[in-house]
Amino acid sequence: MNWARPDKLLNSKEMESSESTKNTVKQILSEYLTKHSMRKTPERFAILDKIYSIKGHFDVETIYSMLIEDNYHVSKATIYNNIGILLDCKLVIRHQFGGSTTQYEKSYKAGVHNHFICTKCGIVKEFTDTNIKRAVHNKHIKDFTVESYTLYVYGICDKCKQKEEKESK
Amino acid sequence: MNWARPDKLLNSKEMESSESTKNTVKQILSEYLTKHSMRKTPERFAILDKIYSIKGHFDVETIYSMLIEDNYHVSKATIYNNIGILLDCKLVIRHQFGGSTTQYEKSYKAGVHNHFICTKCGIVKEFTDTNIKRAVHNKHIKDFTVESYTLYVYGICDKCKQKEEKESK
DNA sequence: TTTACTGCAAATATTTTGCAATATC
């Protein structure tokens, strides 16, 4: 098997997960594919590898252009298809922040984090909070098995707030 | 001024907000429009009134068909336009659960609530939890003014879980 | 050899936009 491993300097959007993390997620995908009688195509592992080189959120377009930039051609249809699989095996999570595209994020060992979203400019800032985490996990929801959560806190960032104050003068 | 007030039996999707709530939100919208030199069109108040007769989530299509059913014609473009305004004056909030349409919900006096989303069938169940509420409000986020929050808890509902167990036999 | 997967293009669906007609102020 020959995983696509681009050998180049990483741009600002990229930040390698540790090799061991990448190997682990490949393993998880591999087992998932075997279990479901699906094929181990190079595209699948190239997409997974690329996703695990991205720090933060991304959309399908981002993955697509990053792979093209590596001279690794995959169609968008294939990316959509495979992100679906990665969602199923919990290697990726989906975010819907309210922009026009669906955002995704690697989820293995990424840790739970919360998002602050400015309702004016749309900037997203992440934070962690153990009290919130504890409160969510202490909540027993009838008839449901909890797997994960996402918290979106809405408000106004300082930049936009200052802009607003100027405008109302 | 002549607010559209449909005088008919309510269907299952509908549940009147109290008259006083409806009057209050009309007041809020009215003041917002005045402040921004925008016009008080009957469409705006008809849409607001309809939204405040809906319990739970809705999308643009829903509002559209409900108004058509009342023989009140508004174009979808107008609904999109006005939901934008209602978002601005905080009378409506937006949800992106992951389906194909954007979902909205009335927000005045609706209370904060959290959502459980089944990752298999997509069913959304609401719940409230004061511990979570407290934890979020205790969180001080640097450089941000918090206005509201939404929590999405993901997992599997009992129905889907049972289905899964059957399949793996 | 079988058939799952990829890539392309066409289809679908939601939301946005342009513009003429209309109605608010």
Added chain:
DNA sequence: GATATTGCAAAATATTTGCAGTAAA
């Protein structure tokens, strides 16, 4: 009367789907 808003249709955009060719098993 001036112009913001509506309604319609067309446009834009993201995602899905159908299908022929390719490649994994």
